[in-house]
Amino acid sequence: MEMFNNDGHLTEQALQSLNTGHLDELCRLEAAEHLSFCDECLLRYTAILEQGELITAPDTLKPKTLAELRRRSLRLFSNRYATAIAAAGLALVLWSGGVFGALIPDKTQPPPTPPSQQEQEPLFAEADKLVKTMNDHLNELLKLAHKTEQDNGNNQNNIYNRE
Amino acid sequence: MYGKEIGQKKRVYNGGDAVSTKEFAQMLEQYQKLVYTVCYQMTGDHFQAQDLAQETFIAAYTHLDSCPTGAEKPWLVRIAANKAKDYLKSAYHRRVLTADDDTALTDSNPLSNAPPTPEDISVSNEQLAQITRLVHTLKEPYALVCTMHFLQDKTIDEISRELNRPYKTVHTQIYRGKILLQKQLKGGG
Numbered sequence: 156m157e158m159f160n161n162d163g164h165l166t167e168q169a170l171q172s173l174n175t176g177h178l179d180e181l182c183r184l185e186a187a188e189h190l191s192f193c194d195e196c197l198l199r200y201t202a203i204l205e206q207g208e209l210i211t212a213p214d215t216l217k218p219k220t221l222a223e224l225r226r227r228s229l230r231l232f233s234n235r236y237a238t239a240i241a242a243a244g245l246a247l248v249l250w251s252g253g254v255f256g257a258l259i260p261d262k263t264q265p266p267p268t269p270p271s272q273q274e275q276e277p278l279f280a281e282a283d284k285l286v287k288t289m290n291d292h293l294n295e296l297l298k299l300a301h302k303t304e305q306d307n308g309n310n311q312n313n314i315y316n317r318e
Numbered sequence: 319m320y321g322k323e324i325g326q327k328k329r330v331y332n333g334g335d336a337v338s339t340k341e342f343a344q345m346l347e348q349y350q351k352l353v354y355t356v357c358y359q360m361t362g363d364h365f366q367a368q369d370l371a372q373e374t375f376i377a378a379y380t381h382l383d384s385c386p387t388g389a390e391k392p393w394l395v396r397i398a399a400n401k402a403k404d405y406l407k408s409a410y411h412r413r414v415l416t417a418d419d420d421t422a423l424t425d426s427n428p429l430s431n432a433p434p435t436p437e438d439i440s441v442s443n444e445q446l447a448q449i450t451r452l453v454h455t456l457k458e459p460y461a462l463v464c465t466m467h468f469l470q471d472k473t474i475d476e477i478s479r480e481l482n483r484p485y486k487t488v489h490t491q492i493y494r495g496k497i498l499l500q501k502q503l504k505g506g507g
Contacts, residue, residue: 159458163481173359183360184410185459187403191396192484201392204355212354217346220375224339227376266347 158182165189165196174203233296244289251282345390346375352391353398360402370405374398381425407490445503452502453495460495467492468499 158169165186172178173186190197249255253270270278355372358367374397378385385393453464462481466472474492478485 157457161458163458163462163483176359176362180406180410183362184403186405187360187399187406188487189459189492190399191403192482192487194392197392197396201395204352204395205391209355210358212350212371213364216350216354216368216371217343220346220372221343223372223376224379226340245346281458289354 157216158185160187164193165199167199170196170200170203173200174207229299233299237293237296240289240292244285247285248282251278253278338382342379345378346387349390349394350375353394355400356395360399361405366405370401373401377401377487429495448503449499452499455502456495456498459491460498463491464495464499469497 156172157166157170160166169178169182169186173183178186190200319408350371354367354371357370357374358364361367361370374394377397378394427500450469453461453468456464463477463483466477466480467474472480474485474488477483478488483491
């Protein structure tokens, strides 16, 4: 059987054989490669599919796909916002510690005297509170991500244990 | 209808746009048989077909804004064919091409890359004539690309532009064509 005609397109016989599952592995690969760039053959193949009988997908395809999309969305969300929260927390800690003030010296004023140990303690306590809040938020996000992964893992085990 | 509306509504995962997610779920429901059929026809395996169908829809969701209006079916079929192509290519390479004996790429072989000696040139003329004959016996999609590459000395870029085929596809077809020619040469073809 000829897979391709002289102008490089898939023959009608090749498309019909693909539709009926009568192509070997190399021929299927060649067909897939050609369909990945040839619009004309893609439309012909799509038309053959529409005229024929389609195979019913397993019931699990839709829920698994949607679950995977939710998992990826959550991971993207947690990555993005965890980074933002970490950056904001770090900025607050540095600001509370007076780092930004020290970086921009005021030359008209005499250099400030460093705060005494007693004056620093409330600042450190405040910074500690902010860091703890940030950690709590991060832990919540990680728990949620972990729970979603576990749920998906349980669903997958159930599917592949079926015959 | 689907692609443009969904594409305009949202593009990036934000975990919460219920309207687009619902529309996508409807799209999934409507075309899952079509996509699954393509994946099964390409692989012949139900488990693999399910995995590839899932990857197809995930890729479709990511690139919804590129779906042409009114052409969702061929667009999805193409994504499915691409996923199947990647899978089949990997499986084929592992199973067939790594088992091939590549020692045919010797210095006396015109298809090798070593610089020829004067003796090699006189021998290779005869072999070149043989290769020319063999190239003309190749079937498509290898005949044309091998003729242009081995006999007309065209580069992959030039062939890709002339035939309007992707660069990687031309590269793969030349590689497979070369292996077919080497097998025929070894077999005394």
